[in-house]
Amino acid sequence: MYSGMLIVLLPLALGYGIPCRSQSLVHFINVAVARMVYLILFLMGISLAFVDNLSTHLGTIFTLCGVFLACITVCNLAGLWLLDLRRGRVEGERGAPVISKWALLLDSVKLCLVILGGLALGQFLDPEWFAVDTLSEWALMLLLLLIGIQLRNSGMKLRQILLNRWGLAIALMVVVSSWLGGLAGAWLLDLPLTQGLAFASGNGWYSLSGILIGDRLGPVMGSAAFLNDLARELIAILIIPALMRRHPSCAIGYGGATSMDFTLPVLQRSGGVAIVPVAIVSGFVLSLAGPVLILSFLSFTTG
Template sequence: MYSGLLIVLLPIFIGYLIKLKQRKLLDFINKLLGLFVYIILFFMGISLAQLDDLGGNLQSIMIYSGVFFACTFGCNFIALMVFDVIRPWKESNNAEALPSTLKMILESLQICISLVAGFLVGLLPLPFFEYASKVIEVALIILLFIVGIQLRSSGMTIKQILLNKIGLMTTVIVAITALIGGTIAAVILDLPVKTGLAVSSGFGWYSLSGILLTEAHGPILGSTAFFNDLLRELFAVLLIPSLIRRYRMTTLGLCGATSMDFTLPILQKGGGVSMVPPAIVQGFLLSLLVPILMTLFLHI
């Protein structure tokens, strides 16, 4: 367990020691991160194509993903709505017109192209496929190192994180209820509870959750984690326009770890600048929790 946790956390820690201020370097790091996400997903697709009984396994992935998403996202939604009703978060805001929902969905779905492309290539009898797992492992270490740099360069201090009550509250609610949902899903699917906890602790970070589960339990559960977290992002984008005016805490919480990056501009436009600090805090904390919790649950 400790060696697995060290492999995941060490690259993040080393990256966190590096703080970049130059805009050009930060832009380059962001592009590099995107590149490694695509590379990893491509090789995940290759691994998926190598499975025996491919048709049956694809059906299992669809069922697993659907059950996990319904349980984790559903538990998040119910708990967040309850807190929104009991303690509504209403602030004056300078809301702007939201970007096209269809455009945001298409941008989110673009990442599936690498997975599908890798899957199609994996159907060919090429000799380098035996190195797919090694490529994923090396790319994961580099990706985590880059994530560490991003977290340090986000500008958030420990004081700012601890003083933002909304961001802390949504983080706790999302983490706890997602794990409850993962436990329920594991019982429904007759999987070990620790596996259910691992799948549900991705919190929307589809690239990392899919990779870690693929490394530990193979491409079926890896793809399940990937699609579970991708569905969170897609549904968050769909629900933001209808929820953000009245249920701000719910809207923020449903975005999960993506509130610090992909969904942040949508949250800001729909809810005003007051949405930004808690969104960054929530995304920051959940991004830190993902590798820690997943590694723990995968190795206990």
């Protein structure tokens, strides 16, 4: 029950304990994390190729993704909208240049192409000698070690996090509303509730949720989790500019863990620099909570 959590949390904790004062080394780690994400997704594609009768599972993958995405999106936006009502209207700074959504969308398309590339290569590999599961596990541990170093050197101090009540409130609302959406999705799909909660705990961190869920529940479920969180990121890019003016909590929170990195430029340009600390705190908390919550729910599912 606890071995899977140890494999994930130990490298993350070790990485978080490593201070890094060299800016060039920090830059190298950032680049390495980006490359590791591509590697893990490529291996996920190979794992998917090893599934027997894959074509018969595609409908399952897209059904799982569609149902969970719809349920979690509705619950997230409803909960964050209520949070905005409680806070009152908050205007962000205006006048910043509009970021190119197409460039960001292209990055997401590249991720899908990487999986398809792994899927194509996997057709020519023999699962008997190509230990894709072992490679994926080691790649994940290295990725988490590097992410732990990133988080330690992100400039976020515990005092800054605890004092930013708006960022903490957004993160808490995202977690709770996502759980409600995950429970609804599991009920509609007749899945164990713990699986629905695990799906809902990815918070947009597609590479992590896909590989963790795939490792425990198989590549079909892992691919569905990946697509669910990737689609959430794509939707966030599209709706942030429209939501920021009247519903800033919705704009910041819907991107989940990506609000501290991938969607942060969109948030900054839509809401101004005053939004950045809130987005970073929210994304930081969700990034730390993601692997703990996913593995906790999966441990109850798999026993």
